[in-house]
Amino acid sequence: MKTTFDQRAIDLTSNGKNYKAVLDDQTVDIEIVHAENGKLDLLIDGNHVIAYVSSDGAKRWVTVNGRTFVLTKSSGTASDSKNRRSSAGGEHASELAAPMPGQVRSVNVSEGDAVSKGQTLLVLEAMKMEIRIQAPFDSTVKSITAKVGQTVEREQILIVVDKLES
């Protein structure tokens, strides 16, 4: 079975007791010694590897040797969340999203306002921190989709701006 994580494809086939994995033209043998409670005791080409694994939607959390990685399984929708996350600061983006869940503390502009690059449009409060949502470029506020006091989710769109052609 072929699976792709963050653009890296891995092909796993079972040959009865063990598995064989192919990735980046490399082939390795895998024996599962024990698997319980999200903990895998593996032999990968004869080397002992303990891996902790969890799944949450398309996300796979994996810890090996004390290092933890979050991989996103991409069945055609590769690195979806990455693209979306970077939209807040991207050069051509005009939708400003919440970088983390929180509560809207203040909205400093109104629809139609002309704003300049770096100007604080909205302040979010989360985990004792103030997060300022600033204009990515000189622009006009097209729409405001968040209200003061509202609890917003990560990546929820808060404000849409139109870039001013200068």
Added chain:
Amino acid sequence: MKTTFDQRAIDLTSNGKNYKAVLDDQTVDIEIVHAENGKLDLLIDGNHVIAYVSSDGAKRWVTVNGRTFVLTKSSGTASDSKNRRSSAGGEHASELAAPMPGQVRSVNVSEGDAVSKGQTLLVLEAMKMEIRIQAPFDSTVKSITAKVGQTVEREQILIVVDKLES
């Protein structure tokens, strides 16, 4: 629903959100605040109680306030295991059972032997300990059901003796 544990009956009825328990003519109100992973967060007549519970066949393991109890659910076969356990040393019993799992290290008698009270008939080894299975009274060895080197379970019958009428 009525349940009996070690001869004590408790009647539990659900009234929607909460439970009511009747035992020993006492009635108490129970609210389950949270239940997860074998841990119960309860309010019993308004008092906060954390209980850890596990089940294994008819056995219920319960820990409250750091004290752990093993209760046996008795649906007609009340205190079955208790009776069996005491059979090894009982005055009228003639079946000698293993008090714990282990390996038979030696069998010191043969079928038909006359043995005297306290005589070691068989030695079991378990967890670095030697356990001597001794004659409960002057008797004749009727049958030996365990062999040297054999691994035996707790309460498995090892030797049967006939009491000598004196």
Added chain:
Amino acid sequence: MFRKILIANRGEIAIRIMRACKELGIQTVAVYSEADKNSLHVQFADESILLGAAAPKESYLNIDKIIDAAKQTNADAIHPGYGFLSENASFAAAVDSAKLTFIGPSADSIRAMGDKAESKISMKKAGVPTVPGVEGIESEKDFKKAAKEIGYPVLVKAAAGGGGKGMRVVNTESEMIESLEAARSEALNAFGDDRVLIEKYLPNAHHIEFQVFGDKNGNLVHLFERECSAQRRHQKIIEETPSPLLTSKLRKEMGEAAVAAAKAVGYFNAGTVEFIVDPDTLKFYFLEMNTRLQVEHPITEFVVGLDLVQWQIRIAAGEKFPFTQKDLFQRGHAIECRVYAEDPAGGFLPSTGRLLQFIEPRGPGIRVDSGFAAGNEVTHFYDPLLAKLIVDGENREVAIQRMKAALSEFVVHGVTTNIDFMQSVLAHPDFQNGEVTTRWVETNFNWKPSEPTLEILIAAALADQTITNPKSKISNSNEPDPYSPWKAASGFRN
């Protein structure tokens, strides 16, 4: 001794305080917000009282509700923990007025140290070295004059301040007016008080603090230092004691200064005097005093051999110290790493979610103070501190090796953490040489997460392959999978 104590806090510190109470034979009352209904600190307490909604001002910051909860449960003392109301003089006064004991210093001590300008003046009077600067001035002209005398760069900061708000670094005279205005407006917004003061800015300093402790009979001792220079976003991430910077002569001088500072405000119970130390000149300056238990108190407990929270309670109940300064000494070396739910690769922004796995390290010399377990939700309402991992060892090298081993055993799935980041800090030569200063992370340490290895991809693929087959489930899932061995019985009452 008290019969029952209400703990006006949540998370790891609430549990840590309750453990101390349990060991002293004292009943505990937890308070909680709606978001914390199923939190460990509520389950750990003998009794619990719901305060209100998740927002702190509806719950953990609500003085009236907390005092009501204490009266309702017949508690006779309140421990504020750290954060929330712990340095709020009005709260301490309200607890007093309600005929309850506040486990901490007097409201007057809190007030005296709460104002940065006033406390600086009283410290100077007490002979405690302060950062060169001027307070009590108002005009732009005076600020410019003071800055010239002190020498740029300077710092303008709110007199009523705290938490980095209302603070600006000014590098040249041309920036002064703008910075002054910005600091004043921030200060007014945050504290309702636009007074600011000016002082020398030391960009490459060590943050070294001294634990002080006084009983109500005038016995005041210090429990040596904590080196807290490893910071990100002005917040500590790794603390240790002893400090690799201090000589025993300097340690003695700073300890005496810390005791003098506390004495100047009639201090009792636990407090921390923060200093900044210039590593080039080894000169030290009073920064501020935290009039409460500190997050990083466990490293002092390891090295000095005292239980600080038990002593807070004993002191509040009127006990005297059975020891004096000369009985106290440091043995071994202790380090604390703060495990935060945050993304070091994304500006340390907090990360929220449900904890899919939460496996704490264990072993000789390892202590974990945490308030979370697998299945718990990390929300955006509160501080993203998941756990404090504390180790001790015979010396600094042993402690660092132990911390690295312990961090590598800490498994957190469901939120992003700074574990790998701290692992890299510990492995850095600057840290190993004890040369980390407060702005080191910002300016010298450009961390990037490593790329997933072969093993990682294989494990992910195995988890993926097997999770779709209900017969061979091996991993955690947030999804409503009835076969999952992980699902909590949240449907219990149906």
Added chain:
Amino acid sequence: MFRKILIANRGEIAIRIMRACKELGIQTVAVYSEADKNSLHVQFADESILLGAAAPKESYLNIDKIIDAAKQTNADAIHPGYGFLSENASFAAAVDSAKLTFIGPSADSIRAMGDKAESKISMKKAGVPTVPGVEGIESEKDFKKAAKEIGYPVLVKAAAGGGGKGMRVVNTESEMIESLEAARSEALNAFGDDRVLIEKYLPNAHHIEFQVFGDKNGNLVHLFERECSAQRRHQKIIEETPSPLLTSKLRKEMGEAAVAAAKAVGYFNAGTVEFIVDPDTLKFYFLEMNTRLQVEHPITEFVVGLDLVQWQIRIAAGEKFPFTQKDLFQRGHAIECRVYAEDPAGGFLPSTGRLLQFIEPRGPGIRVDSGFAAGNEVTHFYDPLLAKLIVDGENREVAIQRMKAALSEFVVHGVTTNIDFMQSVLAHPDFQNGEVTTRWVETNFNWKPSEPTLEILIAAALADQTITNPKSKISNSNEPDPYSPWKAASGFRN
């Protein structure tokens, strides 16, 4: 320093040794029997080698297989832990012959202390007080004569002995012949050697041992005492340090005697000199020396501030101690409780089964050394020790309170444990007064488990009610219940 160490043991001690290796940057090799295939100690190691069947002689006692495993994995040293081959001089010699380093004393030291008669003679020569008695006699007449001189009651015990085998208390002359015969025949069966010796029997003594430690350069120190009088079936259950019985004068004398004992056999690495102390006269007598790491070594680590296992490895690699006797001191008080899978109400018979829940206590001053997790099987093949719970505190009272709180947080379901029993021992005035002697449990302490309370029955009924409803499962089960949130994915490979 070593590159790779093989740990010839299992359970908690194998893991504890591997942690020390990890912190020292040394690779680890686990060995295991078929019964331990999925044990934590195997998962914790970098590599692992299957030795053979579950029976110890096929696996953990098999010298050839263990040395083969070390060669196969290119290990350069072997740590024997405690028990199994740790005091087997032939094993130590075989490790040497294989050009590997044995992490422990020399084979000669082990041999010299292994024979009770010989070691007693060499101790007398070294000026170490021994229990009044006679060795090297054979005739019944000589034994009767010796007994009369010593005074009844006396103890006859196997010269080659250990573990309470080949040992008889003789109260009057009339019992002598029978007891002598019984001891000799047991000794012959157990050790292939029927020599016995005779000594004064002290029924109400304290068992107090001293940790000694030597490097290979002749530096030999002691790390103070451990009080191990709380025993059942001649096995320790609770240990503490400092001993409540010792005065500082007595501590000094006994420490010097312990060092003299170790010096007499050219000792290096960690060892323990056991004494019995008469609480009335405060006279102490050499009992035996354990030429290995002791189960209860963690209490010494807490109070003395050294990592004994790290030092065992360092010493074996040739490092010298950077300290001398005068640098060492005790701080605070530590207690260890051995959590056994056994039934205190049923003659302390071991209990076996699958662990349904296994929740270890945690918190400041608490250390748990264990080799088990929920889901593991406790089998009859090995020692029933589930975990060692160790606490430290500022003083004995604080440590006892902490231990009581910690024990009350330890949850073990699936096997019967001695947790409640130890809780009662700790609460007893005799224990609190430090007056427990080695036969106290047998003779003064009649423990009965308490009756289930209302809450217990309610919780059981709730568990019962809800477990039959697959939608509201809340509890552990060993039964093949596909809905159980507890089931391990043992069917993973189908």
